[in-house]
Amino acid sequence: MTVAQIIFLITAAVILGSAAMVVTTRNLVHAALWLIVTLFGAAVLFAMLNAGFIAVVQVVVYIGAIAILFIFAVMLTRREMNDTGPGLNKGWWLSAVTSALTFGGLVWLLQGWDGLSKVAPALGSEFDAIGALANALVSPEAYVLPFEVASVLLLAALVGAVYIAFQRKGEE
Amino acid sequence: MDFWTDPVEAAGEWLSGIFVGWGMNADAAHVLAAFVGILVLISVVMVLDIFLVWTERKIVARFQDRIGPNRLGPFGLVQPFADIIKLIIKENIYPVGVDKIVYNLAPIIMMTSVLLLWAVLPLTEFLGLDLNVGVLYLIGVGALGTLSIIMAGWSSNNKYALLGAFRQVAVMISYEIPMVVALLIPTILSGSMGINSIVAAQESSWYIVLAPLAFLLFLISATAELGRAPFDLTEAESELIAGHHIEYSGMKFGLFYASELLHTFTFGGFIAAFFFGGWQGPWVSEIPALGLLYFLAKATVGYWLFGWIKYTMPRIRIDKMMDLNWKFLVPFSFVLLMYVALMNALLAGFRATEGAMWIYTWGMFLSNILLGWITLEILRRRAHGERVKVEGAVVEAGHH
Amino acid sequence: MQTEWIYIGLFLIVGIIIPAAAIILAAVLSPYKPNPIKDSTYECGIETVGSNWVQFKAQYYIFALVFLVFDVETVFLFPWAMTLNQLGLFAVVEGIIFIGILLAGLAYTWRKGMLEWA
Numbered sequence: 261m262t263v264a265q266i267i268f269l270i271t272a273a274v275i276l277g278s279a280a281m282v283v284t285t286r287n288l289v290h291a292a293l294w295l296i297v298t299l300f301g302a303a304v305l306f307a308m309l310n311a312g313f314i315a316v317v318q319v320v321v322y323i324g325a326i327a328i329l330f331i332f333a334v335m336l337t338r339r340e341m342n343d344t345g346p347g348l349n350k351g352w353w354l355s356a357v358t359s360a361l362t363f364g365g366l367v368w369l370l371q372g373w374d375g376l377s378k379v380a381p382a383l384g385s386e387f388d389a390i391g392a393l394a395n396a397l398v399s400p401e402a403y404v405l406p407f408e409v410a411s412v413l414l415l416a417a418l419v420g421a422v423y424i425a426f427q428r429k430g431e432e
Numbered sequence: 433m434d435f436w437t438d439p440v441e442a443a444g445e446w447l448s449g450i451f452v453g454w455g456m457n458a459d460a461a462h463v464l465a466a467f468v469g470i471l472v473l474i475s476v477v478m479v480l481d482i483f484l485v486w487t488e489r490k491i492v493a494r495f496q497d498r499i500g501p502n503r504l505g506p507f508g509l510v511q512p513f514a515d516i517i518k519l520i521i522k523e524n525i526y527p528v529g530v531d532k533i534v535y536n537l538a539p540i541i542m543m544t545s546v547l548l549l550w551a552v553l554p555l556t557e558f559l560g561l562d563l564n565v566g567v568l569y570l571i572g573v574g575a576l577g578t579l580s581i582i583m584a585g586w587s588s589n590n591k592y593a594l595l596g597a598f599r600q601v602a603v604m605i606s607y608e609i610p611m612v613v614a615l616l617i618p619t620i621l622s623g624s625m626g627i628n629s630i631v632a633a634q635e636s637s638w639y640i641v642l643a644p645l646a647f648l649l650f651l652i653s654a655t656a657e658l659g660r661a662p663f664d665l666t667e668a669e670s671e672l673i674a675g676h677h678i679e680y681s682g683m684k685f686g687l688f689y690a691s692e693l694l695h696t697f698t699f700g701g702f703i704a705a706f707f708f709g710g711w712q713g714p715w716v717s718e719i720p721a722l723g724l725l726y727f728l729a730k731a732t733v734g735y736w737l738f739g740w741i742k743y744t745m746p747r748i749r750i751d752k753m754m755d756l757n758w759k760f761l762v763p764f765s766f767v768l769l770m771y772v773a774l775m776n777a778l779l780a781g782f783r784a785t786e787g788a789m790w791i792y793t794w795g796m797f798l799s800n801i802l803l804g805w806i807t808l809e810i811l812r813r814r815a816h817g818e819r820v821k822v823e824g825a826v827v828e829a830g831h832h
Numbered sequence: 833m834q835t836e837w838i839y840i841g842l843f844l845i846v847g848i849i850i851p852a853a854a855i856i857l858a859a860v861l862s863p864y865k866p867n868p869i870k871d872s873t874y875e876c877g878i879e880t881v882g883s884n885w886v887q888f889k890a891q892y893y894i895f896a897l898v899f900l901v902f903d904v905e906t907v908f909l910f911p912w913a914m915t916l917n918q919l920g921l922f923a924v925v926e927g928i929i930f931i932g933i934l935l936a937g938l939a940y941t942w943r944k945g946m947l948e949w950a
Contacts, residue, residue, distance in 0.1 A: 263459075289586055293534065296579065307837040315837075316568040317907050324575030325900040328605060331582055332896045335598070335888045390564055390625065394911030398923045408926065410908060411933040414901050418937040421897035422946050425890060466839055470846050478850065520858045528871050540851045547847035551840055563836055568910055590873050602892050605899045612906040616913045623917040625910060679873065683858030687851050751949035754895070758938075758947040762902070766935055769909075770928045773916055777924045780917065 268308060275301035288334045296327045313390050439721065440558050444469060474547055477694070484693040484735075485512040491736065495743035515686075522682035529589035530679065538584035539680065539687035545576035546695045553701050554628040556711045556723035562628035567615045570627075570702065571608065574657060577695070578604050581676050584688075588679035596675025599665045599750055606757045607656035607663070613765035614650035617643045617772050618706045627702075631710030636789060638709040642796040645768055645804050647707040651737070653761065654699050656753075659692070660738055662745035663753060700734025701727065708734075764807060775799045894946055898938075905934050 278297035285291050299322040306315035396402040444465045451461035486501065486509060493500025501508030526532060552569055554560035563569055578601055585597020619625055621642055622633035630639075640647050656663040665675070677688045704710055708730050711723030748756070775796060782792040912927050941947055 290534075293583070304841075307840070312563070312565050312837065313568070313911075316565045316572045319572035319575055320568060321900075321904055321907060323579065324572065324608070325605070325896070325903045328578060328582070328601060329893070329896040329900055331586075332598075332888070332892045336890060336893050388564070390911060390914065394915040395919075397908075397911050398915055398919055398926060400922065404926060407908070407912075408930060408933075411905070411930040414905055415933050415937040418898065418901045418934075418941060421894070421901065422941050422944050425894040425897065425946055426944065463838060463842070467842050467846070470839070470842050474843075474846050474850055521862050522858075524859050524862045524864045526866065526871065527873050528868070529873070536855060540848060540855065543851035544844070544847040547850070548840075548843055551843040561836055561839055563840070568907070569840075598888060598892060602895055606895060609899065609902045609906065612903075616906065616909055619910065619913040620916050623914055625914060682862060683854050687854060754947070754949040758895075758898075759942065763935065763938060766931050766938075770931055773913075773924045773927055777916065777921045780920065 264308065268305070271301050271304045271308075275305075289331065292327060292330045292334060295330065296323055299323055299327065310389065313393060440469070473550065477547065477550055480697070481690050481694045482512045482516065483509075484697055485515060485690070487735075488693055488739065491739045492743055495739075519683050519686040525681050527589065527679050531587040531589070534583050534587035535679075536684070538580045538587060539677075539684045539691075541576055541580035541583065543687050543691045543694075545573050545580060546691045546698060548573045548576070549695075549698045549702075552627050553698060554631045554705050554710050555727055557628070557632070557716075557720050559724070560628055562626040564624075564626050566627040566630075567619055567625045570615070571612055574604075574608065584680070585676040588676070590679050592674075593676050593678050596665065596678070600659055600675060603656055603663060603665055603750070603753055603757075604659070606754060607653040607761070610649050610757065610761040610765040611653035611657060613769050614646045614653060615706065616769055617646035620769075620773055620776055627705055628710075631705050631712065634709040634712055637793050638707060638712075640707040641793060643707070643772060643800060644797070645800050646772070647703070649761065649765055649768065650703065650706065651741075654703070655738065655741055656757075658696050658699060658738065660696060661742040662748050664742075664747060665750055665753070696738045697731060697735045700736075700738060701731035703734040703737075704730035760811075768803065771799070771803055772796075891949055898941060898946070901937070902934070905930075 275298050278294045278301065281294040282291050282298065285294060299318065303315045303318040303322075306312075306318055397407050398404065444462075447468060448458070448461040448465040451464055452458060456464070489511070490500040490508075501511040504510040504514055526535070549570065551561050552563050552566045554562075581597050581600055581604075585593045585595075585600075588594070618630050618639050621639060622630045624630060624633065659665070677685055680688060704727060710730070711727040713722065713726035716723045716726065779792045779795045782788040782795070908930070909927065912923065912930075916923055916927075
């Protein structure tokens with residue numbers, strides 16, 4: 261086993277473990293903090309895959325903005341620190357069977373796929389992933405239109421946020 | 433590898449050579465050598481941090497017309513060590529209802545978020561990682577600091593701590609936008625996100641000349657990010673006592689305090705790197721190690737600048753602070769970004785041609801001054817209008 | 833895996849170990865004699881009233897939402913800023929359109945009174 265594989269296994273275990281904690285812990289803020297661990301683990305995976313830009317964006321956007329938003333939302337909406345009541349409802353066995361079947365199906369499907377054992381070609385030391393990304397985003401032959409549409413999407417998100425907030429303010 | 437051109441690389445190779453001699457494989461030896469190097473760097477940084485406590489106390493004393501610590505050792509230099517001994521042996525108190533794990537983790541993450549910045553701080557040409565996403569890395573590490581404030585405030589089981597933490601986080605995330613936009617401008621000018629490359633690109637002219645407005649923007653928003661006065665909501669003593677670290681004592685409080693000072697010094701370093709040419713200076717191409725001296729001198733000036741602001745300005749109320757950010761700094765920063773990008777593209781021809789470089793430099797400088805003047809004029813008009821409105825209201829109230 | 837990220841990982845490890853060591857050292861060296869009065873929370877010199885869980889105003893959430901939008905926008909702008917010197921005026925115009933749309937959003941938010949803290 262190579263060092264990269266060991267690091268991957270540790271990271272994957274941390275991601276899975278913290279994800280399980282997110283849904284099982286009774287304390288809402290703890291759940292948010294465990295979620296941050298999960299997101300950070302994903303950033304580590306991106307960094308391992310030579311996707312430094314995506315890794316940093318994962319931290320900036322998910323931990324720096326979305327996690328904070330979650331915590332603010334928790335503070336805003338709930339007056340109880342701990343969740344009460346049973347964690348499982350009557351249909352728990354149904355979802356257990358569904359997820360077991362999905363997992364089994366995925367394993368069965370991916371058995372014959374050679375992508376799992378493929379080794380990515382080594383990138384030259386001169387390869388500039390961000391430069392390539394930037395050129396793709398901005399140059400007219402590539403993704404200019406999606407780039408501009410992203411701006412419209414963000415505008416829509418902003419308008420939506422204002423709309424929701426407007427209602428919330430009215431309730432107060 | 434020549435020791436004088438790149439001592440760090442040379443030392444690393446020497447160290448990993450020793451490890452290989454002990455029968456380790458080459459890659460592992462390299463990683464272990466890097467680990468030792470990082471351990472040494474961070475230890476030096478922590479020692480620097482101890483002296484920053486002394487510097488801070490001396491600076492504030494001078495601003496307040498006092499002498500500051502002067503009893504222990506020459507100029508009171510031993511004072512911070514006495515402080516540390518006191519912090520270490522102070523009783524370990526867990527107030528009722530704290531969330532012990534999160535409570536202990538918060539100061540550690542706070543300090544880690546500052547130490548991580550030293551990975552990309554371009555101390556010299558050869559020391560400091562030229563990460564190709566350096567500028568974004570700076571923002572991402574800042575997110576960890578924000579998180580630690582929330583953790584400290586929430587886990588303390590104290591309303592002051594929670595309120596202080598939330599106000600501070602609201603301010604920090606708001607001021608992050610002008611800061612990121614201010615950092616986009618050196619990225620545009622240098623065409624790189626690596627902080628060491630940005631420094632290297634300032635060989636002919638520092639970015640304080642090419643983008644003075646971006647520097648001001650960065651200075652203001654960095655002060656807010658650092659949580660220093662006039663943006664020190666977190667420890668607005670008269671309102672929230674000590675904010676998110678009210679329930680902390682001993683070494684845990686010490687870590688918060690030390691990380692604030694180190695954070696400020698680090699941002700002094702980033703100001704030096706982004707706008708004052710970092711390790712650039714005379715004879716630096718002959719003796720690269722001289723760059724370290726230049727960098728530390730510039731970083732100290734940046735640190736002192738933050739101290740000057742802190743001890744001169746009164747604290748701003750939170751609603752005014754939010755207004756300043758969302759109604760002035762954010763729109764202004766985006767306008768500035770568009771303007772600088774446009775001017776840079778229009779003047780690019782002069783930059784490329786030999787001998788016309790001065791036109792580019794002066795063009796950028798004067799266009800920045802022009803935009804600054806227009807902004808100030810608009811603000812002046814607006815302020816005048818507001819004042820007339822308020823005075824009118826006062827006069828009217830006087831009549832009744 | 834790039835070596836740069838190995839260095840960052842090492843920095844993370846050392847950066848956690850050193851402050852943790854400081855706290856552990858302090859915990860070992862310092863006394864620990866808790867009693868209920870010493871451990872009570874300090875709030876203005878009187879007994880703490882009610883739960884720590886105070887209701888926050890909606891403004892925190894709104895600012896976080898607006899911040900999120902602009903945060904994502906700046907992430908898009910970084911690759912754009914890096915290549916400006918190579919691509920020239922066309923890319924600048926693209927960026928100006930991109931920022932302009934978002935500034936319109938900011939103006940809308942302002943107009944709707946969502947940027948007021950009070």
